[in-house]
Structures are given as C-alpha cells and as structure tokens.
Amino acid sequence: MNTTFPHLEVKDLLVKRAGVTVLDIPSLSIEHGDVLGLLGPNGAGKSSLLLALARLLKVERGAILCNGRNTVAGDGAFDYRRSIAMVFQEPLLFDTTVFHNVAAGLKIRHWKGKDIQESVTRALHRFGIARLTGRDARKLSGGEAQRTSLARAFATEPGIILLDEPFSSLDPMTRESLMDDLQSVLRDTKTTAIMATHDRMEALRLSKRLAVMKDGSIVQIGSVDEVMNHPVDEFVASFVGMESILHGVVNKNQEGMMSVSIGDREINTIGYARAGDRVLCCIRPEHVTLSTVHDGEQSSARNTFAARIVKITPMGPFHRIELDCGFYLAAYITGPSLDILALKEGGEIYVSFKATAVHVIPR
Amino acid sequence: MDLILDGIRKAFELIITFDPEVLGITMLSLKVSGIATLISLVIGIFIGTAVALNRFPGRGFIISLINTGMGLPPVVVGLFVTIFLWRSGPFGYLEILYTPTAIVIAQTIIATPIVMGITLAAVQQLPPNLRLQILALGATRLQLLWILAKEARLPLLSAIMAGFGGVISEVGASMMVGGNIKGYSRVLTTATVMETGRGNFDMAIALSIILLLLAFTINAVLTRIQQKRRPR
Numbered sequence: 037m038n039t040t041f042p043h044l045e046v047k048d049l050l051v052k053r054a055g056v057t058v059l060d061i062p063s064l065s066i067e068h069g070d071v072l073g074l075l076g077p078n079g080a081g082k083s084s085l086l087l088a089l090a091r092l093l094k095v096e097r098g099a100i101l102c103n104g105r106n107t108v109a110g111d112g113a114f115d116y117r118r119s120i121a122m123v124f125q126e127p128l129l130f131d132t133t134v135f136h137n138v139a140a141g142l143k144i145r146h147w148k149g150k151d152i153q154e155s156v157t158r159a160l161h162r163f164g165i166a167r168l169t170g171r172d173a174r175k176l177s178g179g180e181a182q183r184t185s186l187a188r189a190f191a192t193e194p195g196i197i198l199l200d201e202p203f204s205s206l207d208p209m210t211r212e213s214l215m216d217d218l219q220s221v222l223r224d225t226k227t228t229a230i231m232a233t234h235d236r237m238e239a240l241r242l243s244k245r246l247a248v249m250k251d252g253s254i255v256q257i258g259s260v261d262e263v264m265n266h267p268v269d270e271f272v273a274s275f276v277g278m279e280s281i282l283h284g285v286v287n288k289n290q291e292g293m294m295s296v297s298i299g300d301r302e303i304n305t306i307g308y309a310r311a312g313d314r315v316l317c318c319i320r321p322e323h324v325t326l327s328t329v330h331d332g333e334q335s336s337a338r339n340t341f342a343a344r345i346v347k348i349t350p351m352g353p354f355h356r357i358e359l360d361c362g363f364y365l366a367a368y369i370t371g372p373s374l375d376i377l378a379l380k381e382g383g384e385i386y387v388s389f390k391a392t393a394v395h396v397i398p399r
Numbered sequence: 400m401d402l403i404l405d406g407i408r409k410a411f412e413l414i415i416t417f418d419p420e421v422l423g424i425t426m427l428s429l430k431v432s433g434i435a436t437l438i439s440l441v442i443g444i445f446i447g448t449a450v451a452l453n454r455f456p457g458r459g460f461i462i463s464l465i466n467t468g469m470g471l472p473p474v475v476v477g478l479f480v481t482i483f484l485w486r487s488g489p490f491g492y493l494e495i496l497y498t499p500t501a502i503v504i505a506q507t508i509i510a511t512p513i514v515m516g517i518t519l520a521a522v523q524q525l526p527p528n529l530r531l532q533i534l535a536l537g538a539t540r541l542q543l544l545w546i547l548a549k550e551a552r553l554p555l556l557s558a559i560m561a562g563f564g565g566v567i568s569e570v571g572a573s574m575m576v577g578g579n580i581k582g583y584s585r586v587l588t589t590a591t592v593m594e595t596g597r598g599n600f601d602m603a604i605a606l607s608i609i610l611l612l613l614a615f616t617i618n619a620v621l622t623r624i625q626q627k628r629r630p631r
Contacts, residue, residue: 124528
C-alpha cells in the first residue's frame with residue numbers, strides 16, 4: 037500500500053451526459069482506509085460520481101488518480117477496475133448459485149479452484165450467508181441477495197469499494213443488520229469506501245467523512261462532525277437535518293457572543309459575524325428543550341421563548357413538534373415526555389436552546 | 400388413402416434400411432444447415448449484443464432493418480445470392496453457384512437476422528445496470544460479452560432453434576443457389592419438392608418424415624437444456 041499519495045484523487049473532473057453537465061468536481065481526495073459518505077438528493081450526481089470513479093462513465097475532462105497514478109478510460113480500464121469493486125442499489129446477481137455469484141469477480145481475474153474456494157468461503161462467512169452457498173441466486177430474499185452482492189464485491193479483496201445506495205431497497209430490520217456487518221467488514225479489511233446515500237442516518241452510521249452533493253458538485257466535504265454541525269450553506273444545513281433555518285441580522289457581537297434579530301425576537305449565539313451582517317441561524321430539533329415552566333436563570337440555555345405548538349407529528353420512537361415562538365422552530369420529544377408535559381396542538385410551552393446549539397452561516 | 404399409407408410404409412422402409420440416397424440427402428441437409436446456423440450465431444450474437452448495448456446515431460434504423468430481416472423471404476435471398484454468384488456477377492469468379500457452399504451462404508443470410516433480432520431482444524431485457532456491474536467486476540469486453548450471453552442463454556437457445564428451424568425447412572433459396580444436383584447439392588427440402596413433382600410420394604413422404612424428425616429432435620434437445628437451465 038502506497039501511503040504517500042491519496043488512495044483516490046480527482047482533479048478538475050467534468051462529466052456530461054447528452055450535453056448536460058452531470059459532474060463538475062475541481063478536486064476530491066480520499067485517503068487510504070477512509071469511508072466517505074456521499075449525501076445528496078436524487079439527481080445530485082452521487083451515482084454519476086461513483087460510476088466516474090469506477091471509470092464506467094465517459095469523462096469530458098480531468099483526471100482520476102489511484103495511488104498517484106492516472107487511471108485510464110475505456111477498454112484499458114479493466115486493469116484498474118480489478119483493484120476496486122462496486123455494489124449497486126439492485127443486487128444484480130447472475131442466474132446461478134450464490135457460490136458462483138460470489139466467485140464471479142475471481143473467475144474474471146483467472147483465479148484457480150482452491151484460491152476461489154477459500155476466498156468465496158471467507159466472503160460468505162463475513163456476510164453471514166455461508167448456508168446459502170448452493171442456493172439459486174434468483175430465489176433469495178432482498179436482504180440475502182444484497183448480502184451476496186456485497187460478498188461478491190469483497191471476495192476480490194478490493195482496495196476501494198464504491199457503494200451506490202446499497203441499502204435503499206431493504207426493509208429497516210434487514211438494513212440495520214446488514215449495516216452492522218458492512219461496518220465490521222470495513223473495519224476489519226480497512227478497505228477505502230465511498231458510499232452514496234440520501235439517508236443521513238446511514239451516512240452517519242458508516243462514514244468517517246461526509247460530502248454533500250448538489251447539481252453535480254460537492255457543496256461541502258469534511259468530517260462527520262464538521263458537516264453535520266457546521267454546514268456551509270442553507271442547502272447543506274437542511275440536508276443534514278438542521279430543521280430550523282432562520283434568517284436574521286446581527287445586532288451586536290461582543291468577543292464572539294452575538295445577538296441576532298429574528299423578526300422582533302433576539303437569539304443569543306456565538307460566532308464572528310459583525311453587527312449589521314445578515315446571517316442564517318440553524319438549529320437542530322434535538323437541541324431544543326421544551327418545558328412547561330420558564331427555566332430562566334436556572335438553566336444554562338441562553339435562549340428561552342414562549343411558544344405556541346403548531347403541529348405534533350409522530351415519527352416512530354419520537355414526536356416532531358413544530359412551534360411558533362415569533363419564528364419557526366422544530367423540536368423532537370419522546371413519547372413519554374409528550375405525555376408528561378401533556379402537549380397538545382395549540383397549547384403554550386416554553387422552548388430553550390443553548391447559544392452553542394445555534395450554527396451561524398453568513399449570507 | 401392407399402397412396403398415403405403406401406407412401407408412409409415405403410418411407411419407413413427407406414429410413415430403416417438406411418437407404419444410401421436418403422441418408423446422403425439427410426447428412427448434407429444437416430451439414431449445410433448446421434454450418435449456416437453456426438455462422439449466423441457467431442455474427443448474430445456479436446452484432447445483436449453490440450447493438451443492444453451501445454447507443455449510436457441510426458440505431459433505430461438498424462434495429463428496424465434487423466427486424467425486417469427476420470422475415471426475409473428465402474426466394475429473395477436465393478435470387479440475390481444467385482445474381483452475386485452468377486458467372487458474370489461480382490463473385491462469379493469463385494465458381495460456387497450450385498454447390499453446397501452457395502446453400503450455406505444463402506441460409507446464413509436467412510438465419511443471421513433471426514439470431515440477431517432474438518439476441519438483441521434478449522440482451523435488452525437484461526437489467527440495464529448488469530453491464531456496468533460486470534465491467535465493475537473487472538471484466539474485459541470479451542468477458543462482458545460472454546457473461547451477458549450466459550445470462551441471456553435461455554432466449555439465445557430460442558435463437559438457435561429459430562435460426563436452425565428457419566434454414567433446415569426453407570426450400571426456395573436452396574433450390575435456386577444449390578441447383579438440387581443429385582448426390583451433390585440435393586437437400587431434404589429440394590428433394591421433397593422434386594420427388595413430389597415426379598409423383599414419387601413414398602420418397603417424398605420419407606424425406607418429409609426425416610425433416611420433421613430432425614426438427615423435432617433438435618428442438619427437443621434444446622428445450623431440455625433450456626428447462627434444465629439452473630445448477631442446483
């Protein structure tokens with residue numbers, strides 16, 4: 037393993053389809069062992085980026101380097117492709133047994149009997165499908181089929197794995213257990229991975245870094261904490277779950293302690309914008325606390341407001357509360373807390389959040 | 400009625416006693432149509448897969464041509480092959496008109512669009528991302544074609560059946576380009592036409608029964624392979 041160069045590097049990449057630009061990425065660098073989650077809505081270019089990285093898409097301009105060496109396009113790319121693997125949203129299994137499916141990449145590489153047997157067996161065990169080895173691939177459940185597809189990809193012991201929404205067609209339980217397995221395989225094999233998803237929980241669970249994509253470009257890339265808690269713009273903020281995005285103007289800033297006007301209300305936060313600057317204040321619903329009494333001086337939260345409950349939406353294990361406190365605010369609350377506080381739509385409540393819970397983006 | 404029964408009885412005699420003439424005609428038919436089918440498989444699967452996988456200007460027109468070609472009238476093929484191979488024609492210098500080679504050429508032209516059309520449809524009905532998945536596994540172009548052909552093997556068996564069935568039973572082209580020369584370019588269909596014309600119904604029925612048996616046996620074998628397709 038060459039650690040002097042990034043494992044995968046993209047320089048000045050431009051991809052067009054039918055004359056329309058689908059990817060425009062000036063630079064992207066992925067280190068050995070990195071797990072990069074590509075987040076973005078449908079049509080953001082996540083799948084196109086993965087296909088381009090696998091050299092399965094015609095590139096208009098730019099270079100894709102693997103360990104510092106330029107990868108070639110077209111028919112010669114099979115040599116490079118043998119150092120990577122790709123898993124698609126659909127399992128795309130061949131009309132044969134699970135064993136022969138998992139062995140497919142090895143046969144393509146002209147591996148021989150005993151080596152194939154060993155590698156396939158290891159991959160089948162890794163994904164908990166050893167018992168399915170002789171089963172007809174067309175008769176597998178969705179979860180079993182995707183496990184087979186992942187085992188096929190890992191059987192070749194790739195340096196890089198590209199995952200294109202591999203869990204999106206699975207039910208929640210199957211998805212959970214498969215994510216667990218994939219997580220441990222990635223940890224054990226130290227494979228560099230790039231995973232496209234539109235589900236931020238999936239991305240959070242598996243990724244070491246996140247890249248948010250929009251209209252074929254990477255809007256923000258960084259550590260999970262950086263992207264989730266310090267989005268660079270309104271699009272990223274809404275995509276990473278900052279449900280309350282408030283437009284405001286900085287009133288004053290005293291050594292980083294700011295007060296921002298949101299309509300006729302004022303929010304305390306920290307940041308380095310100057311008085312008069314227009315900003316966006318982003319607040320995660322999980323950072324908002326609800327109370328039937330005004331905590332006031334008893335709380336460390338710098339922001340407390342009286343609010344009216346506009347809407348309560350059940351979201352499985354918790355409820356989403358939409359509030360009007362002179363500005364829009366969303367909060368999450370568990371079922372038991374909802375009962376204890378006896379919350380009802382139209383009811384009154386106090387909301388509070390810390391100054392540090394507000395992420396400020398200059399406009 | 401006696402005519403038919405007598406004909407069938409004599410036909411079985413000719414078959415059971417391995418009548419040299421009937422045997423010769425049968426073997427030539429098998430050889431000529433077998434070779435034509437094989438050549439059409441190579442060309443048809445290759446071009447059919449290529450057209451199915453690639454997008455290029457005029458693709459729709461090419462597909463229309465292939466589909467039209469699936470119903471090529473054998474006599475039209477016979478006519479043009481004859482003109483091309485005629486002594487004063489472009490390939491007259493080859494001097495292969497009225498030979499089994501000429502029949503192979505005509506039958507290949509008849510079978511190729513059939514194989515091509517069925518291959519095209521077979522490959523097109525595979526999942527669109529399957530090609531990308533195979534390439535992502537590190538396959539070369541040749542490995543890609545091989546794996547896709549394996550995935551589409553059931554409809555491809557139909558292509559073999561349709562191709563072979565189409566050429567072993569055609570008469571117009573074989574008659575025109577082969578000349579129905581005894582012991583040389585006489586095949587089952589041309590011989591049946593000739594014997595019927597002569598009123599030799601026993602011979603004609605014998606040849607027809609063999610033709611039916613051949614078509615049935617080959618299709619039965621391929622159908623069996625088709626139904627037994629998956630390894631357990």
